[in-house]
Amino acid sequence: MNNHKKNKYIDQSFKVLGILFTMLGIFILGVLIYNIVIAGFTRINWDFLTSLPSRKPERAGIYTAIIGTLDLMLLTVLFAIPIGVGAGIYLEEYAKKSKFSSILEINISNLAGVPSIIYGLLGLGIFVRFFGFGGSILSGSLTLSLLILPIIIVATREAIKAVPHSLKEASYGLGASKWQTIKNVVLPSSFGGILTGIILSLSRAIGETAPLIVVGAMAYVPFVPHSIFDTYSVLPMQIFSWTTRPQQGFAIAAAGAIIVLLIITFVMNGIAVYFRNKWQKRLK
Amino acid sequence: MKKLVIIMSIALVMGSCGEKKADKATELTGSISIDGSGTVYPVSEAVAEEFLAIEPKVKVTVGESGTGGGFKKFATGVTDISNASRDIKGKEIELCKENGIEYIKLTVALDGITVVVNKENTWAKSMTTEELKKLWEPNSTVKKWNDIRAEWPNEEIHLYGPNTSHGTYDFFTEEIMGESGASRTDYNAVSDYNVAVQGIEKDVNALGYFGLSYYEENKDKLGVVGIDNGSGVVLPSIETVANNQYAPLSRSLFIFVNKKSAQRPEVQKFISFYLANAPKLSKEVGYVPMPQSGYDEQVKAFNEILIKQ
Numbered sequence: 394m395n396n397h398k399k400n401k402y403i404d405q406s407f408k409v410l411g412i413l414f415t416m417l418g419i420f421i422l423g424v425l426i427y428n429i430v431i432a433g434f435t436r437i438n439w440d441f442l443t444s445l446p447s448r449k450p451e452r453a454g455i456y457t458a459i460i461g462t463l464d465l466m467l468l469t470v471l472f473a474i475p476i477g478v479g480a481g482i483y484l485e486e487y488a489k490k491s492k493f494s495s496i497l498e499i500n501i502s503n504l505a506g507v508p509s510i511i512y513g514l515l516g517l518g519i520f521v522r523f524f525g526f527g528g529s530i531l532s533g534s535l536t537l538s539l540l541i542l543p544i545i546i547v548a549t550r551e552a553i554k555a556v557p558h559s560l561k562e563a564s565y566g567l568g569a570s571k572w573q574t575i576k577n578v579v580l581p582s583s584f585g586g587i588l589t590g591i592i593l594s595l596s597r598a599i600g601e602t603a604p605l606i607v608v609g610a611m612a613y614v615p616f617v618p619h620s621i622f623d624t625y626s627v628l629p630m631q632i633f634s635w636t637t638r639p640q641q642g643f644a645i646a647a648a649g650a651i652i653v654l655l656i657i658t659f660v661m662n663g664i665a666v667y668f669r670n671k672w673q674k675r676l677k
Numbered sequence: 678m679k680k681l682v683i684i685m686s687i688a689l690v691m692g693s694c695g696e697k698k699a700d701k702a703t704e705l706t707g708s709i710s711i712d713g714s715g716t717v718y719p720v721s722e723a724v725a726e727e728f729l730a731i732e733p734k735v736k737v738t739v740g741e742s743g744t745g746g747g748f749k750k751f752a753t754g755v756t757d758i759s760n761a762s763r764d765i766k767g768k769e770i771e772l773c774k775e776n777g778i779e780y781i782k783l784t785v786a787l788d789g790i791t792v793v794v795n796k797e798n799t800w801a802k803s804m805t806t807e808e809l810k811k812l813w814e815p816n817s818t819v820k821k822w823n824d825i826r827a828e829w830p831n832e833e834i835h836l837y838g839p840n841t842s843h844g845t846y847d848f849f850t851e852e853i854m855g856e857s858g859a860s861r862t863d864y865n866a867v868s869d870y871n872v873a874v875q876g877i878e879k880d881v882n883a884l885g886y887f888g889l890s891y892y893e894e895n896k897d898k899l900g901v902v903g904i905d906n907g908s909g910v911v912l913p914s915i916e917t918v919a920n921n922q923y924a925p926l927s928r929s930l931f932i933f934v935n936k937k938s939a940q941r942p943e944v945q946k947f948i949s950f951y952l953a954n955a956p957k958l959s960k961e962v963g964y965v966p967m968p969q970s971g972y973d974e975q976v977k978a979f980n981e982i983l984i985k986q
Contacts, residue, residue: 448723448962527755528710528740606742609755611712613722613739615729624710624738634741637715637869639894639963644871 426655433648441649445615446631450642453635455650460617461530461610461625462599462657468534468621469541469598470591477542477594478587481549486575505543512540513604521608528609531621536608537601541594548590552583585669592665596658602629628654705732707943712740713747713760714844716888717930719962720786721760724951727958731950735943744844745769748933752778757938761931762788762844766857779936781982783975785951786959787967789889789913790849790926792902795881800829803903803910806925809853812836812884817861822882830882836864837873837885849886852925874899889913890963918965930964936982945983952976 444454484501488494516536526532556579564574580587602610605627612634614626628650635647711721718741725737742750744761751759752772765773765782773780792809794801800822804812808826812819812834822829839846841858851857867873870887877883878898892899892913903910906924917923932951938944952975956966966972 445726445729446722447726448719448958606740606746609740611738611740612718613725613737615725615738616736624708624736634715634718637871638719639870639888639891641894 429648429651429655433645433650433652436645436649437652441646442653446613446626450635450638450640450646453643453646455628455631455653457614457617458626458628458631458650459653459657461614462627462629462654464618465530465534465537465625465627466595466599466661468530469537470595472535473538473541473545473594474591476538477545477591478549480542481546481553481587482575482579484546485550485553486571486579501543501546505547509540509601510603510607512536513607515539516604516608526622528611528624529622530618530625532608533605533610533625533627534621536604537598540601540604541598544594544597545587545590548593549583549587552586552590553579555586556582581672584672588665588669588672592662595661599654599658599661600629602627602633605630606633628657705943705946706734707941708736708738709758709938709944709947710738710756711758711760711932712742712750712756713758713933714744714762714930715741716744716762716788716844717760717785717932720930720955720959720964721758721932721951723958723962724947724954727954728947728950732943732946735947737947743842744847745842748772751780751933751935752776754778754935757935757944759933761933762928763847763851763857764931765933780933781936781939781979783932783934783948783952783979784929784967784971785932785955785975786930786964787918788928788930788964789918789923790845790852790886790928791889791892791913792884792886792904792926793877793892794884794900794902795877796898796900797881798900800826801884801900801902803905805905805907806853809904813838813850813860814854815859815861832882835876835880835883836861837876837883838864838866839870839873839887840866840868842868845886845888848928849926852928888963889918889965893963915960915965919968930959934979939979939982948979949976952979 441454442459443456444452445456446458447453484494484498488497513536516532516539520526520532520535521528526535560578560582561574564578569577609624610630611624611626612630614624616623618625632647632650632654635643635650638644711725718739721739725739728735728737739760740747741760744763747756747759747761748765748769749772750756752769753776759780765780792804804825811817812825813836819825820833821831822834823831825834838849838860846860847857850860854860865873865876865885867876870891873885873887874891874895877885878895884902892901901912903912904923904926905911911917911923913923913926918927921927934944934948939948952972956969956972959966
């Protein structure tokens with residue numbers, strides 16, 4: 394075999410390997426979705442979506458959990474995005490390269506890998522006890538914001554790094570200030586990347602249970618939150634509660650709730666992808 | 678981005694408006710916060726659900742952060758009522774004292790810890806409490822079935838039990854080993870009993886323990902081990918748990934009520950409602966009700982603390 398043939402061979406095998414790995418991920422997701430849909434699809438109807446939790450599995454619904462999840466995500470977005478994107482811009486554009494900033498950098502990357510229960514304990518100490526927010530939806534969303542901040546910061550920085558230097562130089566060349574350059578050049582061209590980071594982080598936040606149990610999410614909440622200081626439940630909490638029950642009916646209800654959670658995640662991601670694509674078209 | 682915010686705001690507003698309006702005019706309002714044991718959760722959830730029908734303006738929430746986790750919140754005054762599948766411990770009592778929390782303990786239902794095996798298990802029909810101790814004690818040397826009884830198979834035994842956060846774990850170790858928390862550690866410690874059910878169902882050499890309701894719901898898939906504490910073999914059932922024949926593994930399920938909270942009318946009404954409906958509702962969710970005289974005693978005890986205040 395000559396060198397050329399050998400390279401071609403390696404090239405082909407790597408391609409096959411890549412396809413296999415991709416398929417593996419899709420296959421596992423497929424099996425999961427198939428199992429859940431088979432178990433829970435028949436359970437989903439209008440009553441299931443609009444009923445309160447109940448001890449009777451066939452009567453139990455996820456109304457308060459859906460609203461709780463949506464409210465919690467909305468608040469988390471409101472807190473996490475400005476802070477996360479702001480911190481990312483500062484670190485990338487303003488902060489001088491010093492020992493301090495590199496320590497900061499390493500720490501933020503490390504924070505992204507801290508188990509979520511630790512954020513729960515942190516939230517319990519700071520928001521629930523110290524600030525006295527109690528087991529409210531405010532405490533929950535602030536805790537989740539902390540959880541996803543590192544991801545948003547890292548994604549924002551990477552997206553800003555990818556903005557061609559020539560674009561920025563051109564802006565400066567026209568006499569624009571730093572803020573004008575960030576506002577008119579850097580942010581618009583990195584928006585797609587930042588949004589991707591936000592999608593990923595929200596997809597993580599929406600499935601969290603452990604930190605929310607610690608900061609006070611309840612399993613049985615027969616009302617929807619009226620203010621940010623109200624008690625709340627979320628879909629993962631309801632799913633967790635149902636999967637541990639002995640009655641088979643609750644396993645089916647849990648499968649139904651998982652489908653709804655997946656749909657909400659898909660829709661959320663879909664909206665973000667739509668905005669990203671629209672934005673990129675406008676840029677071109 | 679603006680559109681996204683608008684869509685989510687609409688969802689928020691819609692949710693807030695959609696709450697079911699009460700059709701009866703009632704005076705009681707306020708909120709009651711309950712947390713604690715996942716075992717007691719179904720009973721409190723059932724009571725809260727029924728209570729909502731008669732007092733729709735009282736917001737009752739029930740969490741399940743575990744008996745220990747529940748007591749932590751209860752002892753710092755975060756919750757009004759704590760569900761517990763075991764009695765309150767020394768450290769928790771101290772924490773309550775530190776924070777000036779006084780409470781009353783009420784029994785709401787009974788449960789039997791059931792020792793289960795695989796359906797195909799033809800040998801382990803009963804065990805003595807000594808055998809259970811030998812099997813589960815810390816550093817137990819039992820590896821195979823014939824380490825327990827010589828005539829049982831020379832096969833490795835696979836154990837399932839709750840992890841240390843469960844009140845069931847504390848209770849079982851207390852009753853069998855004589856010391857709460859004393860257990861061998863080389864077993865499959867589960868947080869969700871359905872995992873133990875699945876594991877035992879598929880493994881002929883498996884043995885585990887959990888609450889009676891998990892056995893009752895899976896009777897067709899599991900075998901049960903009778904318990905002999907010296908006065909003959911007793912199988913767990915609603916009858917043997919209710920009359921305490923199934924000893925020593927019959928246990929009480931409790932709610933702990935903060936005495937200060939009990940001064941509030943909505944909490945008083947809720948507790949009275951709880952005790953009046955616990956016989957029916959505890960049975961419905963898979964537990965064993967006490968005899969009526971037991972509930973009468975709880976009502977009396979609760980009324981006494983109200984008079985004192």
